[in-house]
Amino acid sequence: MPAISMFYGLIVYMYFMDNRQHKKPHIHVKYQDDEVIVAIPEGDVLDGGIPASKMKLLQAWIEIHRDEFVANWQLAASGQQPYKIEPLR
Numbered sequence: 306m307p308a309i310s311m312f313y314g315l316i317v318y319m320y321f322m323d324n325r326q327h328k329k330p331h332i333h334v335k336y337q338d339d340e341v342i343v344a345i346p347e348g349d350v351l352d353g354g355i356p357a358s359k360m361k362l363l364q365a366w367i368e369i370h371r372d373e374f375v376a377n378w379q380l381a382a383s384g385q386q387p388y389k390i391e392p393l394r
Contacts, residue, residue: 320381346372
């Protein structure tokens with residue numbers, strides 16, 4: 306499970322070959338002891354949760370990097386290493 310980005314205490318992961326459990330492209334985001342699974346590129350929460358202030362940052366970051374997520378998911382779903390995505394600054 307490679308980390309594709311880290312910012313403001315959020316660690317964003319994209320699992321290889323993980324399209325069976327959630328049935329759509331998604332990322333796993335950890336913040337301290339919390340984890341949320343978010344559909345990409347839509348940004349809908351599939352499972353879990355993080356503090357609202359961190360979720361707003363995550364949603365903004367997803368919006369900015371929408372095209373990169375789609376490309377990365379195609380790589381990950383085919384078993385290849387996804388690229389790092391620029392953190393939110």
